[in-house]
Amino acid sequence: MGSYYLAIDIGASSGRHILGWLENGKVRIEEIYRFENHLIEKNQHLCWDLDQLFQEVLAGLKMCKQYNRIPQSVGIDTWGVDFVLLDDKENMLGDTIAYRDSRTQGIDEEVYKIISEADLYHRNGIQKQIFNSIYQLYAIKLKQPELLQKAHSFLMIPEYLNFLLTGSIKNEYTNATTTQLVHSTTQDWDFDLIDKLGLPKQIFGTLYQPKSSVGQFRQNIQDEVGFSAEVVLPATHDTGSAVLAAPLVDGDSIYLSSGTWSLMGVERMIPDCTEKSRQRNFTNEGGYHYRYRYLKNIMGLWMMQSLRMEFKHQYKFSELYELAKIGDYFPSYVDVNDVSFLAPKSMRQALQAYCEKTKQEKPETECEFLSCVYKSLAKSYAETVREIEAVTGKTYTCIHIVGGGCQDEYLNLLTAKYTGKDLYTGPIEATALGNILAQMLKTNELKDLIEARECIKKSFDIKKVGA
Numbered sequence: 174m175g176s177y178y179l180a181i182d183i184g185a186s187s188g189r190h191i192l193g194w195l196e197n198g199k200v201r202i203e204e205i206y207r208f209e210n211h212l213i214e215k216n217q218h219l220c221w222d223l224d225q226l227f228q229e230v231l232a233g234l235k236m237c238k239q240y241n242r243i244p245q246s247v248g249i250d251t252w253g254v255d256f257v258l259l260d261d262k263e264n265m266l267g268d269t270i271a272y273r274d275s276r277t278q279g280i281d282e283e284v285y286k287i288i289s290e291a292d293l294y295h296r297n298g299i300q301k302q303i304f305n306s307i308y309q310l311y312a313i314k315l316k317q318p319e320l321l322q323k324a325h326s327f328l329m330i331p332e333y334l335n336f337l338l339t340g341s342i343k344n345e346y347t348n349a350t351t352t353q354l355v356h357s358t359t360q361d362w363d364f365d366l367i368d369k370l371g372l373p374k375q376i377f378g379t380l381y382q383p384k385s386s387v388g389q390f391r392q393n394i395q396d397e398v399g400f401s402a403e404v405v406l407p408a409t410h411d412t413g414s415a416v417l418a419a420p421l422v423d424g425d426s427i428y429l430s431s432g433t434w435s436l437m438g439v440e441r442m443i444p445d446c447t448e449k450s451r452q453r454n455f456t457n458e459g460g461y462h463y464r465y466r467y468l469k470n471i472m473g474l475w476m477m478q479s480l481r482m483e484f485k486h487q488y489k490f491s492e493l494y495e496l497a498k499i500g501d502y503f504p505s506y507v508d509v510n511d512v513s514f515l516a517p518k519s520m521r522q523a524l525q526a527y528c529e530k531t532k533q534e535k536p537e538t539e540c541e542f543l544s545c546v547y548k549s550l551a552k553s554y555a556e557t558v559r560e561i562e563a564v565t566g567k568t569y570t571c572i573h574i575v576g577g578g579c580q581d582e583y584l585n586l587l588t589a590k591y592t593g594k595d596l597y598t599g600p601i602e603a604t605a606l607g608n609i610l611a612q613m614l615k616t617n618e619l620k621d622l623i624e625a626r627e628c629i630k631k632s633f634d635i636k637k638v639g640a
């Protein structure tokens with residue numbers, strides 16, 4: 174049996190500590206700890222509760238000690254784009270405002286006064302999302318310039334948690350690409366762009382690749398959790414880790430990383446920063462070993478999470494499928510990527526308003542809300558598949574769905590129906606697995622990415638939908 178490696182994978186809706194090891198050539202995993210994550214309101218902004226998240230990180234590490242499963246290394250990944258600024262005394266500046274907050278409204282236009290939207294895309298190939306770190310940083314520059322004046326370092330969320338564990342600050346490449354400030358050709362910070370925007374260059378540190386070491390736990394952390402381990406960088410952007418572990422063994426598959434967001438695309442060796450690609454709003458996120466994830470962000474299961482919260486009754490997943498099936502007669506579709514669904518006060522009201530605006534029948538019942546969102550998501554997946562095929566000039570035979578959302582049986586059936594492709598689901602914990610694989614690649618327990626993906630394929634039950 175190989176060493177234990179620990180992935181701490183924190184998504185927008187939940188986090189988990191997953192321990193992984195190699196046994197008879199297969200990856201084995203064990204869930205050690207799981208916790209909730211959600212947005213909080215602070216000073217009129219939507220924020221992340223990072224203090225609470227760090228307490229959860231520690232709580233999971235203590236469980237490793239309690240179960241006597243001491244990992245040789247630990248990797249942290251989280252959602253992309255969000256960050257913290259530290260001053261020269263390593264204190265946090267301001268609140269950790271989350272990407273769904275409205276502070277970036279209109280900031281895109283301010284940025285385009287300095288660099289056009291097209292030029293921006295040609296430099297980095299990153300899909301326009303109003304919440305990308307570039308717009309968040311520019312919002313700070315315009316609204317709270319004193320924070321940037323005092324800033325000494327820029328840390329994405331996993332880097333900040335790593336800093337709390339080790340005292341060491343290291344920026345990581347894959348997550349940095351989600352800022353829209355990394356040049357796609359140099360694969361380094363685009364200091365020319367950073368300069369143009371009047372952002373302080375010195376806060377952006379050297380970019381390290383996955384597999385780099387961050388350091389050992391600080392003494393006070395060792396004392397608190399009862400052991401020491403090396404903190405290692407995985408692809409700290411969760412989507413980067415998820416796609417690393419997606420069982421894509423040939424070039425004929427599309428992946429769909431399905432969680433709070435649905436990230437659908439293909440892996441490519443060369444980024445496509447052309448105008449054609451920009452107009453279709455595809456992104457080229459940096460991946461493990463300088464591969465690119467050519468994909469689209471689709472609003473995803475956030476819409477379901479929001480509906481579930483608003484329903485008075487706490488339905489089981491199987492009941493939600495039944496309700497949606499009953500609502501199948503409901504005729505209206507929404508564009509799931511419409512900005513009104515990003516952070517509405519009420520998802521039900523946002524759906525009704527969208528249908529009203531587009532002169533369609535308004536959903537009224539739980540069956541109708543669910544059916545509308547399920548079918549609109551599946552339709553959006555089908556459109557994305559068609560666009561991927563149009564841009565790449567290639568026909569793909571199947572879709573691999575990974576992440577928590579691959580357990581949604583009804584969505585899987587609809588996705589198969591709307592896309593007409595063969596669908597394979599699993600692993601559910603692909604993100605944590607990708608994180609663990611990077612750690613195994615660091616110690617050479619696994620030779621390379623091809624061997625790592627083969628290993629995932631033989632270790633987990635990858636199911637064909639409808640088979």
Ligand code: ADP
Pocket residue numbers: 183184185186187431432433434474475477478490576577578579580581582
């Ligand atoms: P994230 O990492 O973005 O927080 P996850 O990958 O953990 O998201 O996926 C969470 C989503 O997966 C949930 O919001 C829910 O829609 C879906 N999900 C989780 N468990 C199940 C299940 N048993 N059946 C159907 N869907 C599920």
Ligand code: LRH
Pocket residue numbers: 184185251252253254272410411412432433434436470
């Ligand atoms: C998925 C994800 C996605 C980003 C979004 C902010 O969790 O990292 O890749 O675009 O969160």
